[in-house]
Amino acid sequence: MKAFLAYRHPESVIPIYLAGRAQEISAFDFLNKGEGFVFHAFDNEKNLFLDQLNTIEQESFDFFYHPHEHEIISKQAYLETCSTIIEKIRTSPIQKIVFSRIQKERYHRNPLAIFKSLNESYPNSFNYIISIENVGTWVGATPEQFLKKDHQKLTTVSLAGTKLDPATPWGTKEIVEQQIVSDFIAEQLKKNQCENTEINGPSTINTGVVSHLKTIFNTTIKNSYTGQIIKDLHPTPATCGLPKNEALKEIQHFEQHKRRYYTGFLGLVNSNQLDLFVNLRCMEIDANYAYLYLGGGITCDSDPALEWHETLHKAKTLDHFLR
Numbered sequence: 675m676k677a678f679l680a681y682r683h684p685e686s687v688i689p690i691y692l693a694g695r696a697q698e699i700s701a702f703d704f705l706n707k708g709e710g711f712v713f714h715a716f717d718n719e720k721n722l723f724l725d726q727l728n729t730i731e732q733e734s735f736d737f738f739y740h741p742h743e744h745e746i747i748s749k750q751a752y753l754e755t756c757s758t759i760i761e762k763i764r765t766s767p768i769q770k771i772v773f774s775r776i777q778k779e780r781y782h783r784n785p786l787a788i789f790k791s792l793n794e795s796y797p798n799s800f801n802y803i804i805s806i807e808n809v810g811t812w813v814g815a816t817p818e819q820f821l822k823k824d825h826q827k828l829t830t831v832s833l834a835g836t837k838l839d840p841a842t843p844w845g846t847k848e849i850v851e852q853q854i855v856s857d858f859i860a861e862q863l864k865k866n867q868c869e870n871t872e873i874n875g876p877s878t879i880n881t882g883v884v885s886h887l888k889t890i891f892n893t894t895i896k897n898s899y900t901g902q903i904i905k906d907l908h909p910t911p912a913t914c915g916l917p918k919n920e921a922l923k924e925i926q927h928f929e930q931h932k933r934r935y936y937t938g939f940l941g942l943v944n945s946n947q948l949d950l951f952v953n954l955r956c957m958e959i960d961a962n963y964a965y966l967y968l969g970g971g972i973t974c975d976s977d978p979a980l981e982w983h984e985t986l987h988k989a990k991t992l993d994h995f996l997r
């Protein structure tokens with residue numbers, strides 16, 4: 675399959691435009707594929723690996739649209755389902771479920787112009803546009819590093835909790851919601867024999883639209899554990915919930931849409947390095963419409979109306995640039 679990719683890494687100001695090929699890979703099967711770019715689905719189905727990537731002029735970037743159903747729920751349905759999820763959490767051992775929805779918007783700009791606007795507005799995000807034959811086109815500006823690895827040095831991040839106004843103090847709901855992610859990550863690092871783990875945070879980061887709590891984990895891992903730590907971390911409770919398998923089942927039950935690449939992960943791969951991001955604040959586009967994927971962590975302290983409002987606010991990351 676033909677593939678086009680443009681990305682702008684948060685540590686750089688220069689966007690890179692590439693063309694190459696994409697192949698479907700089994701879940702997590704990208705570590706022995708050589709140099710390339712992984713675009714991994716949330717539910718491990720139709721994971722893609724891009725390679726034979728060559729730099730191109732941006733004028734040569736082409737778009738593949740692959741229309742399919744996007745289930746869009748009403749505000750009323752969102753609020754009702756959210757209340758049911760809160761009740762479920764209050765009456766079961768589940769502590770957190772990340773619930774998401776799709777918002778459909780007409781767009782009128784060249785997708786590359788949208789990508790460029792993201793680069794101007796979000797210097798600290800990993801911004802990308804990816805277009806793959808028979809798959810479609812996705813655009814995103816994600817603030818969440820999934821995993822960075824250079825030889826045995828590994829960094830991962832717990833990013834959760836959202837506030838809309840940077841001036842308001844953090845509430846207990848957000849602090850607990852992010853601590854759940856940090857505890858989960860610490861446990862997975864330990865299980866995978868990581869050593870010399872340094873934990874920094876939580877501190878507040880501002881994405882330009884919302885603020886989050888962020889804790890950074892720097893550690894050392896034996897290369898033989900790389901595959902296992904990725905399997906254990908994906909998906910973290912920042913995008914799925916806790917306990918992981920129970921939360922996954924509830925997501926499949928409550929969400930009407932398939933997440934596809936939203937809350938999967940993407941990024942650069944080569945023999946000794948990985949630089950992966952969680953696919954958040956992203957949208958799938960066809961020739962006329964953008965489908966924004968918007969989610970948030972639900973806990974026993976959630977308020978459905980506030981969660982709805984949070985998804986509307988997160989949508990601003992992208993919808994500001996569609997018209």
Ligand SMILES: C=C(O[C@H]1C=CC=C(C(=O)O)[C@@H]1O)C(=O)O
Binds near residue numbers: 772834971988
């Ligand atoms: C699942 C999303 O965000 C996650 C990352 C940061 C904060 C989150 C929250 O506050 O709910 C989510 O865990 C999303 O933006 O779709």
